[in-house]
Amino acid sequence: MNVAHALRLLKEKGYKYTGKREDMLHIFAREARYLSAKELLEMMNHKYPGVSVDTIYRNLSLFAQLGILETTELEGEKRFRYRCDTSTHHHHVICLSCGKTESFQHCPMDEFTRQHFPRFDVTGHKFEVYGRCESCQL
Structure with a gap:
């Protein structure tokens, strides 16, 4: 956008x-x-x-x-x-200090659902990883 x-x-x-x-x-x-x-x-x-x-x-x-x-x-x-420009399924890592956000394509939900809830029909989810970016760690 x-x-x-x-x-x-x-x-x-x-x-x-x-x-x-x-x-x-x-x-x-x-x-x-x-x-x-x-x-x-x-x-x-x-x-x-x-x-x-x-x-x-x-x-x-x-x-x-x-x-x-x-x-x-x-x-x-x-x-x-x-909103991200990509229409493909993706998730984010978010810096808690500066708010910088990066996306990644791997979805951990696929494996998690397969292993733990094989008969559950997931219709949506949100996965975000929080931490500190390299610049904010200094």
């Missing part, structure tokens, strides 16, 4: 283009990591002093609903990042 694609999707779904929405999308493109609403609010306050928490949450919710952003929960707080 990129800013142009996200803006096109908003327009196709009948949502108004606003400078705030575009700026939010640019922040996600620039940061390329999971961000909390609080972090986004702090970044937006530079250009839009007094931007409301409601505006941030409403737009984050809309972006997630439209599939522009994906969500996870880190340390008890919901966080957002651009």
